[in-house]
Amino acid sequence: MVSIQVQGKTITCDRGENLRQVLLKNGIDLYNSQASVINCRGLGTCGTCAVEIVGEVSEPQWREKTRLSLPPHSPQTTRRLACQVKVLGDIKVRKYDGFWGQGSETVWTET
Structure with a gap:
């Protein structure tokens, strides 16, 4: 089991689990404003689940890199798409404002 520090809580999951699924399963509201209505449900195409992560997670793949290179995101960002991240070790997650x-x-x- 690995631990995720998020929104003032510590939750656990199995190594290799999808971050978006773990957060939603544990009642963490991953989306800002009305983004929960238009999110892509984990396909990596909308970019609304962007978070900052410190710790061991999977490397970004082409879909995530592509989406984060398009506005309003930037290829220079340290953000990741929770729907594309596999948790590999203990992590800390931070969410920022903006749709x-x-x-x-x-x-x-x-x-």
Whole structure:
């Protein structure tokens, strides 16, 4: 089991589980504003589940890299799409403002 520090909580999951699924299963509201209505349900195409992650996770693949290179995201960002991330070790997750989570103000942090 690995631990995820998110939104002031610590939750656990099996190594290799999908971050989006784990967060939603544990009642973590992953989407800002009305983004929950238009999200792509984990396909990696909308970009609304963008979060900042510290810790061991899977490497970004082409779909995630492509979506994060398009506005309002930026290829220079440290954000990841929760729907495309596999949790490989203990992590800390932070969410930012903006419809797509692309903003600069923290919405929730790991502590």
